[in-house]
């Protein structure tokens with residue numbers, strides 16, 4: 001079958017098209033559908049299978065239900081947690097909005113756990129303090145047992161069904177339709193029946209989630225392949241701060257499923273092979289509840305020093321049996337099940353083997369706090385790409401900077417999902433009609449897919465799955481918790497080589513119906529671009545900051561490096577540029593950089 005005319009491409013007209021049905025996409029869709037717009041969500045899986053459903057521990061808001069709290073302390077913790085790379089205007093916006101947006105979720109139907117007095121249950125999470133770090137540990141993370149993401153995603157899905165949002169599920173977004181006036185739509189492919197679809201929209205919102213599958217061992221679902229960032233790179237726009245990937249301290253050893261920070265929030269702690277609570281040495285005050293970059297590095301150092309557990313001495317133990325079976329089954333039932341299933345451990349009786357595992361993508365599509373996609377054109381003035389927005393883990397707004405605090409991501413997706421809805425609602429008053437499109441605008445996307453069908457005629461060339469494994473192993477071996485010049489330089493060369501290999505790769509399955517090999521090929525193309533910019537950005541950054549820890553440059557260098565990386569892919573390879581961090585909040589005084597101690 002060849003596609004020669006638009007007769008073979010089905011046309012759809014919507015006011016707004018949102019790519020992604022995670023918490024970010026669905027919160028935004030709800031806002032716009034309730035405002036009366038014709039909203040479409042295009043998603044490559046069934047809506048409630050988005051990765052948000054896997055979120056466990058909770059969502060931060062300074063409700064002060066257990067101990068007194070204030071959004072300004074939340075803001076301080078987030079700026080400090082970001083290792084001073086977060087944009088302080090966006091952080092202020094998020095922390096101020098948090099209590100209102102979380103209560104709104106409660107009213108929409110999220111089944112939060114409750115305190116005795118009926119208010120939302122809140123637990124301790126890493127990097128949380130009171131009175132700007134002076135007043136001890138805050139209890140800021142609102143939880144629905146250890147299934148908070150599940151509760152939020154299902155509630156938002158139901159609300160969207162009520163509001164009349166149109167769902168195009170198992171549709172894969174292939175290409176953004178852009179011109180000098182910005183973005184006007186997206187081309188997508190129907191995975192189930194192999195047909196092509198052109199979605200014309202006055203505004204397009206990217207809510208495609210993280211890119212965890214760049215690495216071999218990750219807590220992320222197989223669908224977390226950074227497709228939104230790749231679409232933006234392909235449109236000639238930059239991505240931001242991609243060298244910052246968070247390693248969560250407690251993935252189940254060897255395989256990666258997440259054991260929530262909520263376990264330590266409830267009183268669990270880490271032990272090395274000598275039975276020592278080693279976090280007391282690394283973070284005397286916060287101990288096991290220091291921020292994630294600090295705890296992951298401590299575990300890596302313990303393992304390096306030969307104090308890891310097991311036959312290969314490559315993991316540590318997370319002890320929680322002392323919390324008692326009743327509390328575990330009430331507050332952490334999912335953890336009990338995960339540990340049993342994946343590690344064969346009954347955590348009410350024995351500790352869980354854990355090691356740092358790739359968890360969260362701090363970088364992404366650059367936006368301002370109104371969620372508009374921004375770029376610079378050689379000079380220092382930031383420009384907005386009209387009609388294009390990005391939210392959630394796919395975006396880099398940047399509230400997490402170099403290191404995200406636990407519980408701040410579920411918050412980010414709903415706060416900026418809401419903010420985006422408001423902004424687009426105003427924008428639609430100016431852009432009232434669908435502009436005419438170039439008659440060939442669909443061709444690039446079709447060619448992208450058809451070339452894979454042509455590859456099935458070839459007998460030579462590597463298989464897609466082999467190329468993916470190689471890429472993930474290179475990233476894991478060369479860009480993990482600790483990084484050095486030589487190892488990264490070698491990693492950059494190997495990634496560039498494997499990217500070339502992908503151009504020669506072939507697919508075996510020529511079927512047009514539900515061709516999962518083709519989905520994987522498209523996802524690998526997306527991952528590859530992001531791996532290339534991650535590698536180049538990491539090698540260039542000669543300092544240690546947040547999740548980017550270098551043996552050869554152990555200190556943070558604010559003079560040179562308190563700036564965001566912008567990366568594009570041009571004809572001759574990855575092109576790096578930088579832009580300043582927004583250190584000025586909206587209304588309060590700036591938090592200047594200081595040494596981070598926990």
Ligand SMILES: Cc1cc2nc3c(=O)[nH]c(=O)nc-3n(C[C@H](O)[C@H](O)[C@H](O)COP(=O)(O)OP(=O)(O)OC[C@H]3O[C@@H](n4cnc5c(N)ncnc54)[C@H](O)[C@@H]3O)c2cc1C
Nearest residue numbers: 020021022023024044052055057058173209392393409410
């Ligand atoms: C195991 C785990 C536990 C976590 N626990 C917590 C927690 O307790 N607290 C917290 O704050 N954060 C937590 N996080 C992080 C948080 O869950 C995520 O950052 C957040 O849910 C991301 O939401 P999102 O809406 O941006 O994207 P996602 O929920 O990942 O959704 C992405 C959507 O994009 C769609 N999509 C992607 N590419 C395409 C394409 N090409 N075409 C069409 N559709 C596409 C997908 O189908 C999906 O619907 C956790 C993450 C993990 C992995």
